[in-house]
Amino acid sequence: MIELARRAVEATVAAGASDAEAYLSEDVGREVRAHGGEVESLTAATKRGVGIRAWIGHRVGYAYGTDLSEAGIEALAARAAEVAGLADEDEFAGPPRTGGDPVEDLELSDPSVGQWPTADVAELALAVERAALEADSRIAGVEQAVYADAAERVAIVSSTGISGEYGSSSCYAYLQALAESDGGRETGLGFGLGRGPVALDPAAIGREGAERATAMIGARKPESRSCPVVLDPTVAASFVAIVGAGLGAGAVQRGRSPFAGMVGSEVAGTALVLHDDGLDPEGSASAPFDGEGVPRRRTALIEDGTLRTYLYDTYTAHRGGGAATANASRGGYRSQPSVGFSNLVVAPGTLGFADMLREADEGVFVTDVAGLHSGVNPVSGAFSVGASGQAIRGGELAEPLREFTIASDLVSMLKAVRAAGAAPRWVPFGGSVSTPPLLIREMTVAGS
Amino acid sequence: MSDSPGLVEPEVAERAIARALAHGGEFAEVFAERTAGMTMAIDESRLESVQAGAGEGAGVRVVSGGTTYFAHVDGLDPDDLERAADEAAAALRDERVEPLPLQAVASTPQPIEQRPAEVPAERKAALLRELDERGRGAGAEIAQFMASYAEVRREVTIANSEGLYTGDDRTRVRIGAQAVARRGDSVETGAETLGGHRGFELFDGDPGEIAAGAARKALVLLDAGPAPAGSMPVVVGGGFGGVLFHEMTGHGLEADHVQKGASVYAGKLGEQVAQPLLTAYDDGRMPNEWGSDSVDDEGVPTQKTMAIEEGRLVSFLYDGLTARRDGVASTGNGRRESFRHLPVPRMTNTYIAPGEAEPEELIAEVQRGFYAASFAGGQVDPATGDFVFGVSEGYLIEGGRVTRPCRGATLVGNCLEALAAIDAVANDFEMKTGVCGKAGQKVPVGTGQGHVRIGAMTVGGTEV
Numbered sequence: 001m002i003e004l005a006r007r008a009v010e011a012t013v014a015a016g017a018s019d020a021e022a023y024l025s026e027d028v029g030r031e032v033r034a035h036g037g038e039v040e041s042l043t044a045a046t047k048r049g050v051g052i053r054a055w056i057g058h059r060v061g062y063a064y065g066t067d068l069s070e071a072g073i074e075a076l077a078a079r080a081a082e083v084a085g086l087a088d089e090d091e092f093a094g095p096p097r098t099g100g101d102p103v104e105d106l107e108l109s110d111p112s113v114g115q116w117p118t119a120d121v122a123e124l125a126l127a128v129e130r131a132a133l134e135a136d137s138r139i140a141g142v143e144q145a146v147y148a149d150a151a152e153r154v155a156i157v158s159s160t161g162i163s164g165e166y167g168s169s170s171c172y173a174y175l176q177a178l179a180e181s182d183g184g185r186e187t188g189l190g191f192g193l194g195r196g197p198v199a200l201d202p203a204a205i206g207r208e209g210a211e212r213a214t215a216m217i218g219a220r221k222p223e224s225r226s227c228p229v230v231l232d233p234t235v236a237a238s239f240v241a242i243v244g245a246g247l248g249a250g251a252v253q254r255g256r257s258p259f260a261g262m263v264g265s266e267v268a269g270t271a272l273v274l275h276d277d278g279l280d281p282e283g284s285a286s287a288p289f290d291g292e293g294v295p296r297r298r299t300a301l302i303e304d305g306t307l308r309t310y311l312y313d314t315y316t317a318h319r320g321g322g323a324a325t326a327n328a329s330r331g332g333y334r335s336q337p338s339v340g341f342s343n344l345v346v347a348p349g350t351l352g353f354a355d356m357l358r359e360a361d362e363g364v365f366v367t368d369v370a371g372l373h374s375g376v377n378p379v380s381g382a383f384s385v386g387a388s389g390q391a392i393r394g395g396e397l398a399e400p401l402r403e404f405t406i407a408s409d410l411v412s413m414l415k416a417v418r419a420a421g422a423a424p425r426w427v428p429f430g431g432s433v434s435t436p437p438l439l440i441r442e443m444t445v446a447g448s
Numbered sequence: 449m450s451d452s453p454g455l456v457e458p459e460v461a462e463r464a465i466a467r468a469l470a471h472g473g474e475f476a477e478v479f480a481e482r483t484a485g486m487t488m489a490i491d492e493s494r495l496e497s498v499q500a501g502a503g504e505g506a507g508v509r510v511v512s513g514g515t516t517y518f519a520h521v522d523g524l525d526p527d528d529l530e531r532a533a534d535e536a537a538a539a540l541r542d543e544r545v546e547p548l549p550l551q552a553v554a555s556t557p558q559p560i561e562q563r564p565a566e567v568p569a570e571r572k573a574a575l576l577r578e579l580d581e582r583g584r585g586a587g588a589e590i591a592q593f594m595a596s597y598a599e600v601r602r603e604v605t606i607a608n609s610e611g612l613y614t615g616d617d618r619t620r621v622r623i624g625a626q627a628v629a630r631r632g633d634s635v636e637t638g639a640e641t642l643g644g645h646r647g648f649e650l651f652d653g654d655p656g657e658i659a660a661g662a663a664r665k666a667l668v669l670l671d672a673g674p675a676p677a678g679s680m681p682v683v684v685g686g687g688f689g690g691v692l693f694h695e696m697t698g699h700g701l702e703a704d705h706v707q708k709g710a711s712v713y714a715g716k717l718g719e720q721v722a723q724p725l726l727t728a729y730d731d732g733r734m735p736n737e738w739g740s741d742s743v744d745d746e747g748v749p750t751q752k753t754m755a756i757e758e759g760r761l762v763s764f765l766y767d768g769l770t771a772r773r774d775g776v777a778s779t780g781n782g783r784r785e786s787f788r789h790l791p792v793p794r795m796t797n798t799y800i801a802p803g804e805a806e807p808e809e810l811i812a813e814v815q816r817g818f819y820a821a822s823f824a825g826g827q828v829d830p831a832t833g834d835f836v837f838g839v840s841e842g843y844l845i846e847g848g849r850v851t852r853p854c855r856g857a858t859l860v861g862n863c864l865e866a867l868a869a870i871d872a873v874a875n876d877f878e879m880k881t882g883v884c885g886k887a888g889q890k891v892p893v894g895t896g897q898g899h900v901r902i903g904a905m906t907v908g909g910t911e912v
Contacts, residue, residue, distance in 0.1 A: 035708065041516040041790060044535045048522055049503065060496075066503040066522040076502075083486075083498040086569050090494060118539060143710040143831060178710060178831055185712070187831045221906070224677045254492065255592050256628060258635075334501060374825030374838025375858045379628055380635040384675070384858040384908045386827070386836030403834060405677075405858045405908025446677035446908035 001026065002165045004068060005157035008052055011077035013159055017054035017084060019095040020077070021158040021292070024050045024068075025333050029150030030118060034125040035142065042118065045150075049333035054080035055095055059087045062336040092319040095160045096328070102288035102295045107281055108168035110196025113149045121147050124173060124202050131206025132177040132190065136214050140180040143187070145206070147173045149197065154287075162293035169195050170284050172428060173202065177209035181217045188212030189234075189368075193284065193428050212367065216388060219400035221447035228363035228418075229406060229443040230356055230392065235366050236346070236438045237427035240274070242376055242383075243410055244341035244431065247301055248327070249316035251378070258381030258410050259307060267307045268414035272438070273347035274302040276311055278326060283343030285432040291330035291337035299325045301344075302414075313339040346435035349420035356421055356439050358395035364445055365390045365397060366406060372430070381410035384446075404447035408440075416441040454605040454615055455480040455504070458550045460526045461607035464508060465547045467533040469609060472542025473510035473517070477608040478533075479745065480506045480524055481787040484565065485600035490576040492592075493584070498569075507787040508532040511769065512540055520788050547609035555742045555749070557617040558735065560647040564599035564621050567648045572597050575623070575651060582656035583627050586663030589670060591635075592628035595659060597621075599648075606747035614747040620645050620738070620892060622881060625659040629666035636672070636855065638665025639824075639840065643881035643892070646736040665822070665841050668853050675842060675857030675909025681817035682859060682905040683810050683845065687878035688822050690895030693728055694798050694884070695826040695835050696863045697721075701730075701755055701763070702781070702793040702886075703770035705830040712833035712864050713761060722759040722867045725803055729754055730765055732780055732796030738881035739797040739894035746782035746791050753779045755798075767793045785889035792887055797894030803873030807899035810872045817845040818907045820859060825882075833863035858908040866902055874899035 005022040012020035027047040033040045050073065051064040061084030065076045129145035149171035157163045174191035190209030192200045231239065243259075251257035259267065268274075278296030280286055289295050292314055300308045312320060313328035316339050329340030351359065366389040375385035384407035391398040408416075421436035454461075461478045468476035482504040489497040506529050507520040519535035521528045564572075576595050583593035598621070605615040622643030629636050640658035644650045684692050697713070705711035713721070732750025734740050743749050746768045753763050766774070767782030770793055783794035811819060819842065826837040839857040843850045879896035 036514075038514045040514065041518060042539055043790070044519040044538070045788065046521055047788070060498075062497075062499040064499075064501045064503075066505065079500050083500050083569075086488070086495065086573060087498045088495040090496060141709055143705075143708050176710075176831070185832055187710075187829055255630075334503075336497070336499060370829070370834070371825070371827045371836035371838050371858060374823065374827070374840075375836065376838075377637060377856065379637050382856040384838070384856045386834070386858060386860045386908070388834070402832075403860050403862060403906060405836075405860055405906070407677075407856060407858070407908060444677065444909075446906065448679055448906070 001153060001155040002157060002163060005155045008050055008073050008077060009157050009159050011074050012052055012054050012080055015078045015081040017056055017081045019055040019159045021053040021095060022050060023330065023333055024155045025152060027150055027152045029148065031146065031148040032122045032125040034129050034145040037126065039122050042122065050076065051333040051336065052076055052080040053336060054084040055093065056084045058089045058091055058093045059084050060093045061087055064334050092315055094318060095158055096162060096292040096294055096314040097160055098162050100295050102164055103279055106279065106286060106288055108166065108286060110169050110198065112196035112198040113151050113169040113171060116197045121197055124197055124200065127202035128173050128175050128206045131203040132175055132210040135207045135210035138179045138181050138214050138217065139177055139210050141178045143176040143178060145175040156293040158293060164289050164293050166288050168287065171197055173200050173205055175206060175209045177213040179213035179217055184217060186213045186216035193426060215390065216400045216402065219388065219402035221403050222364060222391065222401045222445055223448060224446045226442050226444050228360040229440045230360050230363065230365045231438045231440065232367045233425040233435050233437055234427050235369050236435045237433035238369055238372055238430055240344050240346060240433050240435055241430040244344045246378060246410065247310050248339040249310040249312045249320055250339045252310050253316060253319055256379045262307050263309060265307060266305050267411055268302050268305050269417040270305045271349055271419050272302060272414060272417040275300055275345045276327065276341050277345050278342035280343050280345060282426060283432050284428060285342040290326040291328035294324055294326040294328065296326045296342060311339055311341055313337060341431060343432040343434065346420060348422050348424045348436045350422055351419045352422055353437060356419060356437060357392055357397060359419060359439055360392045361395050363392045364401060365392055383407060383409065404445055407444045407446065413440060455482055455524055455603060456529065456605050458613050460529060461613065462550050464529040464533040465607060465609050467530055468508050468510045468537050469545040469547055471537045471540035472545060473512040473540055475511040475609055476547060477509050478506060478529060479787050480605040482603045483600060487596065487598045488572060488576065489594065489596040490580045491594045493580050495573050495576060505787045506532055508536045509790065510536050510540065516790060518790050548611035550607055550613040551611050553612060553614040555614050555616055557742045558645045558740060560619045562648040564619065564648050565601060575655060578656050579625055579659040583625055583659035583663045586660050587667050589629045589631050589667060590627050590663050591630035595623065595625045597623050612747050614743055616742045618645060618741060619647060621648060621650055623655060623658065625662040627663040627666040629670050631670045634670055636666045636669035638662040641881055643738045644736050645738060645740045669855055672853035672855040675854035676818065676844065676907055677909045679904050679906050681814045682902045682907065683814065683817065683819045684900045685821040686876050686898045688880035688895060689900060690799050690880065690897040691823050691826050691882060692837065693800050693897060694795060694895045695828040696867055698795045698798045699828050700830045700863055701765050703764045703766045703774065704793050706764050707770055707773060710831040716761050719761055720759050721761045721864065722756055722870060724758045725873055726756060726759050726870055727801040728756040728799065729801065730795050730798045734797050737797045737879060737894045738892050744780045744782045745784045748778045748780045748782060750780040750796060765793050765795065767791050783891050785891055789889045794886065794891050795884065795893050797879065799879065799896030800873060800900060802875045802877035802898045805872050805874045807874040807876050810874055810899050810901045811845055811850060812848040814845045814848060819843040819845050819850050828863065835863060836860045854909060856909065860906045860908055866905055869903040870900055871903050872901040
């Protein structure tokens with residue numbers, strides 16, 4: 001692979017680029033969808049492709065394709081150089097430099113991905129569904145139980161001396177359980193993830209879906225008010241991911257982040273400690289190097305309530321005059337790298353969940369949010385999103401609640417974090433995030 | 449077929465289908481695809497993110513009983529197809545099944561006057577510079593402006609064991625504009641898009657209008673106060689306001705949700721679910737509309753399906769698999785993001801038919817309410833019917849008049865209640881473009897309506 005990437009770089013320079021970078025990926029995956037005790041679909045997938053970045057002085061262009069033949073690579077190299085010529089000059093645009101040696105001993109692959117036959121992973125998906133159905137008589141069905149895994153290899157080579165390759169594996173399973181009672185219907189999501197199927201516990205995943213669905217039976221709208229709010233890890237992770245996007249130096253430098261100009265300032269309650277950790281062995285985004293081939297690292301973002309730094313890739317580091325934090329992200333060979341978080345990790349606190357509810361006393365426990373992509377203004381940080389969950393009365397969980405919204409803005413919310421729970425969890429939605437539940441002093445809840 | 453030859457020769461497709469059925473199955477299909485596209489953007493008045501992409505590949509599926517076996521590969525060589533066919537068939541253990549010989553079925557792609565790939569890149573760049581100028585020129589308080597351009601041509605060839613051999617040639621272009629306005633500590637954004645299943649001629653009119661529109665929204669919001677919180681009448685704007693119907697009803701009509709009992713509309717066919725003033729369609733044949741195709745991704749001609757007739761639920765939206773299960777014909781709604789995905793029932797262009805009322809009347813009749821002029825997007829859980837919409841431009845209605853703009857509002861509610869509460873539909877019909885996500889797949893969809901009023905809905909602002 002690395003040889004192919006090297007040839008792509010040479011072809012791009014031959015086509016007129018002053019510098020070039022090639023990213024190759026190869027991916028073998030499968031997916032099982034189960035429903036009603038049967039396998040609904042079984043997918044076997046292979047994906048491979050190459051993306052080439054070409055620089056002509058301070059102009060940059062990108063081209064990607066799936067034709068890895070010599071002629072295909074040459075055509076793509078020429079195209080990358082051609083589109084680079086269309087871009088305007090940007091004095092900060094330039095190829096990445098190596099920035100040190102990649103970490104060698106990361107364990108990113110689990111052999112069970114390749115070793116488990118398809119029949120076994122199909123059985124895992126079916127077991128997830130069964131566990132939900134057996135957990136509670138009010139579970140009327142499961143819309144879908146899904147298992148998916150993938151083994152990927154990535155190679156990056158640049159004309160500036162970057163050259164690296166690594167492999168990784170990942171898998172996940174989830175289900176959407178349906179609970180029915182008194183004519184009402186509720187859904188509940190259960191999920192688990194790991195590097196291979198051995199890491200998944202189908203019974204726990206099924207049970208979680210069932211518990212979340214049945215907990216919502218009989219839910220009604222809460223009264224509109226301002227009150228303490230406890231965010232379940234899945235919900236906290238969604239907000240942390242949005243915060244992480246706002247900490248990207250790209251958004252900051254272009255005046256489109258609520259965190260612009262706040263490095264060194266107070267942005268959060270001291271209970272919230274946040275790192276970007278590209279090397280956490282459990283993080284699904286961990287890798288020896290980032291999307292530009294720069295070695296991944298661990299970066300403190302928020303400590304003692306203070307914003308320590310933004311996240312940088314090569315371009316934003318040039319532009320900001322700082323060092324790259326190895327935060328170039330890629331969504332595969334079809335997208336050029338841009339600044340983004342790797343794994344966001346919220347440090348766990350000491351408060352158990354029951355103690356957290358007692359601290360909240362009277363408030364709302366939010367277990368699900370909807371409409372994040374339309375309800376958050378990433379520039380101003382203001383948000384209002386749909387939510388469901390349970391009331392907290394006298395420091396204990398009470399009746400289920402639905403059809404309400406929670407509203408605030410990102411900085412106010414971070415400053416209002418009063419405690420982080422003791423038990424963190426990896427959540428894969430909207431990026432890789434590990435977080436415990438969070439207690440927010442006050443938020444607007446709008447219901448009836 | 450369309451006027452271009454198929455991506456895969458019929459003989460090659462036939463061989464792949466036969467191999468896919470080598471170990472049983474009652475249906476097999478080859479879906480071949482070639483895409484080529486280009487995107488660019490302007491930001492800080494600098495042209496950047498110029499990107500060209502191309503790819504081709506095929507997906508082969510075999511249906512046996514309740515199970516679909518699917519494999520996909522990059523590349524369209526006969527070897528690639530056979531590899532995919534063998535992988536799809538690998539888990540089957542039955543007797544070989546003989547497919548029907550292929551028969552070509554002609555399709556007429558949407559008319560494209562000016563192929564975007566043949567338009568010089570400089571004109572695309574000039575279009576973005578024009579948007580930038582219009583957006584920045586809209587007011588001194590416009591602090592940031594970005595615009596993007598995207599074109600894609602997607603050729604598909606579909607062949608199956610029932611003897612179908614057909615295809616489509618799809619070209620889409622879309623531009624988007626986003627403005628950031630700033631006054632002191634307040635920052636607001638506005639966005640607009642223009643797109644179609646169309647060539648570069650889409651931009652013959654005044655494409656700069658979307659830049660001015662995005663800037664105007666951001667500027668208006670600088671004067672915004674907090675949004676109200678609580679239940680009240682809501683008037684929804686035309687065009688992208690149609691995302692309301694898309695989320696509230698469209699997803700619940702997709703037959704896969706219905707058949708699993710995971711839709712609040714299951715078992716309601718023939719019932720009155722809305723007031724008689726409401727009629728709604730899904731129409732994949734609207735000329736040059738963003739969500740239109742000649743055939744769907746299973747090769748079934750797209751069609752105009754009446755979903756709600758004068759308030760009565762009259763049809764669900766089917767792909768081939770769910771149609772067979774219900775013993776009906778596919779409604780041409782089998783869509784897939786690419787050859788890497790299985791087709792599922794999806795909307796095309798979904799809209800509420802125009803009513804009789806003038807849009808002003810809808811507002812004049814409201815004493816205290818909320819006017820959602822446009823949405824940033826929405827989301828629904830079809831099983832419970834709970835939905836949420838982010839309002840990108842909202843106003844307070846007081847004494848029958850639109851008074852002040854509001855920031856940061858979200859609408860939440862339940863499908864069946866909200867649909868039944870639509871008590872007025874205006875005549876100012878308009879279509880807009882959207883990108884819809886379902887089961888991890890994104891497809892282009894059109895949404896449309898005139899102004900619509902909902903008797904009562906929860907507005908989630910911060911002013912309790």
